[in-house]
Amino acid sequence: MTSRRSFLSGAGLALAGGALVKRAALAAVPEAPAQSSAATLPPPPPASGRPFHPVVTLNGWSLPWRMHNGVKEFHLVAEPVVRELAPGMTANLWGYNGQSPGPTIEVVEGDRVRIFVTNRLPEHTSIHWHGQLLPNGMDGVTGVTQPGIEPGKTYVYEFVARHAGTFMYHPHADEMTQMAMGMMGFWVTHPKDPRQHAVDRDYVLLMNAYDIDPGSYTPRTNTMVDFNLWTFNSRVFPGIDHMVARTGERVRIRAGNLTMTNHPLHIHGHRFEVSCTDGGFVPPGARWPEVTTDIAVGQMRAIEFVADNPGDWAFHCHKSHHTMNAMGHAVPNLIGVDHRGVAEKINQLVPGYMTMGENGGAMGGMQMPLPENTLPMMTGDGPFGAIEMGGMFTLLKVRDGQPRGDYRDPGWYRHPAGTVAHEWTGSAPPVARAGGATSAPVPDQAAPQVRKPQGHEHH
Numbered sequence: 001m002t003s004r005r006s007f008l009s010g011a012g013l014a015l016a017g018g019a020l021v022k023r024a025a026l027a028a029v030p031e032a033p034a035q036s037s038a039a040t041l042p043p044p045p046p047a048s049g050r051p052f053h054p055v056v057t058l059n060g061w062s063l064p065w066r067m068h069n070g071v072k073e074f075h076l077v078a079e080p081v082v083r084e085l086a087p088g089m090t091a092n093l094w095g096y097n098g099q100s101p102g103p104t105i106e107v108v109e110g111d112r113v114r115i116f117v118t119n120r121l122p123e124h125t126s127i128h129w130h131g132q133l134l135p136n137g138m139d140g141v142t143g144v145t146q147p148g149i150e151p152g153k154t155y156v157y158e159f160v161a162r163h164a165g166t167f168m169y170h171p172h173a174d175e176m177t178q179m180a181m182g183m184m185g186f187w188v189t190h191p192k193d194p195r196q197h198a199v200d201r202d203y204v205l206l207m208n209a210y211d212i213d214p215g216s217y218t219p220r221t222n223t224m225v226d227f228n229l230w231t232f233n234s235r236v237f238p239g240i241d242h243m244v245a246r247t248g249e250r251v252r253i254r255a256g257n258l259t260m261t262n263h264p265l266h267i268h269g270h271r272f273e274v275s276c277t278d279g280g281f282v283p284p285g286a287r288w289p290e291v292t293t294d295i296a297v298g299q300m301r302a303i304e305f306v307a308d309n310p311g312d313w314a315f316h317c318h319k320s321h322h323t324m325n326a327m328g329h330a331v332p333n334l335i336g337v338d339h340r341g342v343a344e345k346i347n348q349l350v351p352g353y354m355t356m357g358e359n360g361g362a363m364g365g366m367q368m369p370l371p372e373n374t375l376p377m378m379t380g381d382g383p384f385g386a387i388e389m390g391g392m393f394t395l396l397k398v399r400d401g402q403p404r405g406d407y408r409d410p411g412w413y414r415h416p417a418g419t420v421a422h423e424w425t426g427s428a429p430p431v432a433r434a435g436g437a438t439s440a441p442v443p444d445q446a447a448p449q450v451r452k453p454q455g456h457e458h459h
Contacts (some may be wrong), residue, residue, distance in 0.1 A: 001094060015246045028118045029154065030066045032075040034098035035205070038084045040241045042407050043106075050108045052190035055202040055254070056288070058243065058394070058409060059235045060186075063103035071112045071158075074105060076127070078149075078171075078183065079120035085229065086239025086325075089375045092218040093182035093234065094121060100182030100234045102169070103208050104201060109192045112176065124148030124173055127157065129187065131167040131278035131300065134159035136318075142173040149173075165280045166254045166300045166388065167207065180221040182234055184258050199304060200249035200404070205232045207392065208318075209259040214326055214341040215371035224260065230322040230391035237393040238380035242409055243315065245307035246402040252276075253315075254302040259293045263322065266292040267305070269313040276302035292318055307398040311397055312400045312413045317392035325375040325390035385413040 035041070043054040048067045050109025055062070063243045065074045081095040107113050119125050127141035127149055138159045142148045149155045150322040166189040171178040191197055209230050211223035232240050245251050252275065259261055275288035278300035316323050368378065379441050380387040399410050 004128060028342050029118075030068075030073045030075045032077045032097060032116075032118065033064055034077070035061050035103065036098045038235065038239070040407060042405075046106075049111065049331050050192070051109050051194050052106065053194055053198060053202065054106060055104060055186075055188050055204045057104045057186060057233065058203055058205045059233045059239075060099065060204075061103050062106050063097065071114045072107055074329055075116045075118070076185075077118045077120055078125050078127075079185060081182070083182065084233050085210075086236050086375055086379075089373050090217065090367060091182075091212055091234075093123065094178060095182050095234075096185055099185075101208070101316065102183075102185030104186040104203060104204055105169070106188050106190065107161045108190050108422065109150050109161060111161045111189075113161055114155055114354040115356075117157065119149040119151050119155040120421075121178075124150050124452070125171050125183070125329045126155075127174040127177060128172040129157070129159075129167065129168050130298070131165065131206070132159065132187075133162045140172055142171075161189045163280055164189050164197070165278065166204075166256070166276050167278060168256045168258065168300065177221045179208075179258060180210070180219055180223070181428075182208065182210075186254070186256065188254070197275070198250075199252040199301075201245050202252045203243050203245075203252070204254045206256045207232060207259050207263050208234060209236075209261075212326075214374040217373055227260070228326055230259070230317065232392055232394065236325050236375065237390050238387070238396040242312075242395045242397050243403055244397045244407055244410060247310050247398055247400045248305060249307050249309075249404075250304065250388065252299065252302055252304045255295055256300045257297055260297065262294055262296045264292050264294045265301075265303075265315070266318040267303075267313065267315050268308065268310045268360035269311055270305045272303040274301055275304040276300075279316060285339065302332075304414050307396070308358075309396045310400055310413065311415075313396045313398065314389075315394050315396050316389070322456075323389045323391045323393045325379065 034348070038059050040056060040059050042056045043062040045054065046052060047064075050195075063074055065072050067073075076096045078094070078096055079098075081093050081098055081100050082090050083093050083095070083100045084090050093100040105115075115127075117125075117127055118272070123436055124139045124142065124147075126142045129138070136147050138157050139145045140157070146155070165188075167189065168184060169187055170184040184206055186206055188204065198433070205368055207230070209227035211227045212229055213220070213222040220437055235241075240328055242250075243253070254276070255263075255265060258276075268291075271289045271291050273282075273289060275282055276286060290303075293303060339401060375390065379390055397410055397411075402410055
């Protein structure tokens with residue numbers, strides 16, 4: 001098992017390699033700001049260049065730039081990082097500028113962009129600008145359009161952001177390892193006219209997945225299907241921040257999928273339209289209403305809706321196993337199995353053993369001892385008890401009084417009187433049958449009737 005300490009020792013070696021870049025060579029390179037906080041950091045309005053409405057990266061941030069002779073310059077550093085997936089669990093990942101995913105890059109349609117990329121990894125890398133229309137030599141495919149960026153080296157990419165849209169960046173070098181270790185980031189190209197496609201709140205998130213054994217810190221990079229941690233921006237619920245909106249605001253959520261499977265993203269309490277893909281914005285006449293959109297591997301989708309329904313609304317992947325943490329795949333189904341007697345014997349050998357699964361998978365508030373650096377499968381508490389979710393799950397919090405431009409958590413929704421589902425304590429009606437008849441109560445000890453097959457013989 002790789003510990004956090006031994007991993008950071010390896011990171012120190014990589015940083016030493018990065019120091020091999022000569023100071024004279026870096027004199028013209030912009031600074032590379034880093035961020036280790038897992039909080040959502042709404043960016044300020046652009047201080048230079050053409051105006052745009054910045055996006056908000058859920059549990060992330062946007063990369064600052066400098067203007068140099070009319071060119072917007074960024075500096076990305078590929079390096080080992082330690083990412084908190086949720087309070088109580090961290091992971092040894094690879095990323096950019098201190099985080100995985102790396103910081104979001106925001107530019108304006110028509111900007112000439114120059115990105116310096118310094119490699120502080122123990123192997124070569126590259127960056128592919130997913131969805132961009134650019135010169136072939138800037139496409140970032142190792143061995144095809146460029147040599148790999150060796151450890152300690154800095155490469156520069158330069159092109160014009162030709163069209164507005166929602167994009168990603170990630171390596172095309174040893175990508176099975178590097179993407180499985182968390183190397184990816186978001187790219188947003190805003191329209192020239194800030195009024196075009198304008199929304200009040202614009203969120204971005206990348207879906208990625210990890211296979212991290214309980215008690216360990218580093219993902220298994222050879223996993224193909226059996227991932228156990230499904231994340232928004234390398235965070236799992238309850239570590240994923242909520243999205244907030246003022247009632248009546250227009251909201252956009254941009255999502256990209258760099259996992260090994262598709263994700264049907266579903267929102268409660270609202271309906272939306274898919275307004276943008278990695279190919280660009282969808283004309284309004286070509287959109288249709290949805291409450292779920294399926295995002296395939298390597299795809300980007302942006303959804304838009306008016307937050308006109310106050311409350312705390314779930315937003316999640318609709319694959320049920322993707323809203324769980326630290327899943328095991330070899331757990332038998334014990335629903336209906338009587339554990340009495342067996343549990344008592346096991347408890348004599350394993351004090352504190354708890355029987356689970358005979359009535360379903362709900363934890364019911366049970367707290368089980370966990371290995372180091374591991375999260376419960378279902379966790380998080382709400383105003384009515386356990387939420388029983390993990391992984392790709394968060395909440396959209398819509399409030400009448402949420403100040404414009406304020407992204408602070410407003411707390412739990414206060415439901416108006418008479419609007420909360422509650423237990424019915426009156427008499428139960430009889431069960432209706434076809435034709436209007438009602439059923440008689442079934443005796444508790446009614447013997448099952450078994451019909452034997454007729455006319456078949458099995459040889």
